[in-house]
Amino acid sequence: xxxxxxxxxxxxxxxxxxxxxxxxxxxxxxxxxxxxxxxxxxxxxxxxxxxxxxxxxxxxxxxxxxxxxxxxxxxxxxxxxxxxxxxxxxxxxxxxxxxxxxxxxxxxxxxxxxxxxxxxxxxxxxxxxxxxxxxxxxxxxxxxxxxxxxxxxxxxxxxx
Amino acid sequence: xxxxxxxxxxxxxxxxxxxxxxxxxxxxxxxxxxxxxxxxxxxxxxxxxxxxxxxxxxxxxxxxxxxxxxxxxxxxxxxxxxxxxxxxxxxxxxxxxxxxxxxxxxxxxxxxxxxxxxxxxxxxxxxxxxxxxxxxxxxxxxxxxxxxxxxxxxxxxxxx
Amino acid sequence: xxxxxxxxxxxxxxxxxxxxxxxxxxxxxxxxxxxxxxxxxxxxxxxxxxxxxxxxxxxxxxxxxxxxxxxxxxxxxxxxxxxxxxxxxxxxxxxxxxxxxxxxxxxxxxxxxxxxxxxxxxxxxxxxxxxxxxxxxxxxxxxxxxxxxxxxxxxxxxxx
Numbered sequence: 162x163x164x165x166x167x168x169x170x171x172x173x174x175x176x177x178x179x180x181x182x183x184x185x186x187x188x189x190x191x192x193x194x195x196x197x198x199x200x201x202x203x204x205x206x207x208x209x210x211x212x213x214x215x216x217x218x219x220x221x222x223x224x225x226x227x228x229x230x231x232x233x234x235x236x237x238x239x240x241x242x243x244x245x246x247x248x249x250x251x252x253x254x255x256x257x258x259x260x261x262x263x264x265x266x267x268x269x270x271x272x273x274x275x276x277x278x279x280x281x282x283x284x285x286x287x288x289x290x291x292x293x294x295x296x297x298x299x300x301x302x303x304x305x306x307x308x309x310x311x312x313x314x315x316x317x318x319x320x321x
Numbered sequence: 322x323x324x325x326x327x328x329x330x331x332x333x334x335x336x337x338x339x340x341x342x343x344x345x346x347x348x349x350x351x352x353x354x355x356x357x358x359x360x361x362x363x364x365x366x367x368x369x370x371x372x373x374x375x376x377x378x379x380x381x382x383x384x385x386x387x388x389x390x391x392x393x394x395x396x397x398x399x400x401x402x403x404x405x406x407x408x409x410x411x412x413x414x415x416x417x418x419x420x421x422x423x424x425x426x427x428x429x430x431x432x433x434x435x436x437x438x439x440x441x442x443x444x445x446x447x448x449x450x451x452x453x454x455x456x457x458x459x460x461x462x463x464x465x466x467x468x469x470x471x472x473x474x475x476x477x478x479x480x481x
Numbered sequence: 482x483x484x485x486x487x488x489x490x491x492x493x494x495x496x497x498x499x500x501x502x503x504x505x506x507x508x509x510x511x512x513x514x515x516x517x518x519x520x521x522x523x524x525x526x527x528x529x530x531x532x533x534x535x536x537x538x539x540x541x542x543x544x545x546x547x548x549x550x551x552x553x554x555x556x557x558x559x560x561x562x563x564x565x566x567x568x569x570x571x572x573x574x575x576x577x578x579x580x581x582x583x584x585x586x587x588x589x590x591x592x593x594x595x596x597x598x599x600x601x602x603x604x605x606x607x608x609x610x611x612x613x614x615x616x617x618x619x620x621x622x623x624x625x626x627x628x629x630x631x632x633x634x635x636x637x638x639x640x641x
Binding site for chain 3: 167169179180184187189190191193194196241253256257258317319320321
């Protein structure tokens with residue numbers, strides 16, 4: 162037990178720019194000091210791992226295509242407060258660059274470089290009509306709850 | 322310690338359809354693989370365990386009656402994103418049925434069947450003017466923070 | 482290990498009145514039964530530890546000043562649901578007083594009195610242009626993720 166790496170697991174449920182920033186800040190911060198980090202993307206959080214294509218009508222049927230369009234990927238995510246039709250995230254990006262804080266896109270890249278494990282939630286993919294090929298190839302696997310609980314056992318788990 | 326059941330405890334704060342779906346998906350998934358699961362419903366989350374009466378003016382005084390009306394129970398909960406005046410949850414329910422994913426109501430039933438422990442937060446009940454008799458009878462008890470921390474000790478706890 | 486105090490650590494990300502109430506209810510409840518409690522304020526949650534000055538244009542430049550104004554401190558925080566342009570928190574405060582439940586401001590005082598450790602997130606302070614002198618003096622320190630993970634190691638951590 163004492164030989165094992167410490168673990169931090171995050172359930173990334175939210176698709177908000179600021180909450181996703183929190184997910185990746187925690188993930189990269191923990192990975193940098195030696196934690197095994199697992200992120201389990203579900204519901205709106207799946208937006209963070211979509212391939213950069215902008216808004217597009219992916220998904221199997223009419224309704225999931227609509228969701229596919231509305232959830233347009235990382236660079237069009239809103240902030241949970243003060244979004245102002247997309248101005249909020251732009252201001253954040255500007256402030257982050259200006260203050261030498263890594264932007265969300267840079268944090269995602271850093272997480273991948275630091276070996277953070279990215280997983281997608283099977284159930285949410287079914288509901289939203291998403292396939293693993295819609296995600297960036299760094300996504301390791303699609304999981305159900307039971308497997309996620311097993312992987313994250315013995316460490317802390319947060320729901321964001 | 323190794324003899325004891327693993328524990329998963331969830332604080333269900335949100336009354337959003339999608340977040341409550343996450344609560345019950347985690348709860349049933351964990352219970353199915355042998356975890357002891359405790360859900361502590363507080364604030365808007367109390368909506369999930371109200372008796373199915375639809376919107377009604379329960380609660381002791383004028384203001385709590387208003388809350389009682391606005392929080393109309395599980396089947397009128399909104400989604401945290403793309404709610405569109407109640408269309409969001411309807412679309413989700415449709416997609417869940419279509420894709421053979423359990424709907425929220427089915428998940429609640431499954432949780433009860435799997436022996437998930439449901440608790441209500443005493444403090445939030447005081448604020449919102451709710452009594453235990455307003456809830457489904459599967460709710461085991463009303464608790465304060467100290468008792469909840471004791472029950473959930475030794476396992477993971479997430480705030481949703 | 483058995484000699485050590487139990488630990489509860491909370492990442493206070495949200496600036497919503499009701500979620501901050503949850504943060505401080507958990508914190509004071511846990512501290513009252515002997516837990517070591519750490520709260521790490523980040524993003525909108527930083528609003529909870531600002532000095533009581535009301536809305537003011539603190540922050541280094543034009544954009545952060547705007548954020549400084551919009552995040553006007555504890556007594557102007559909105560509720561996550563049914564805010565109605567600030568009426569929501571007023572109703573909650575009224576219901577809490579009426580039902581002898583501690584109000585948010587009383588909970589913050591109680592947390593300080595019970596020795597709850599308050600920390601501010603370094604990164605979010607950079608982004609929002611806040612300095613430690615903008616916070617109440619009970620805030621112990623400003624931390625990065627790595628230090629927070631170290632402090633909170635060995636106990637439960639929740640993201641609120």
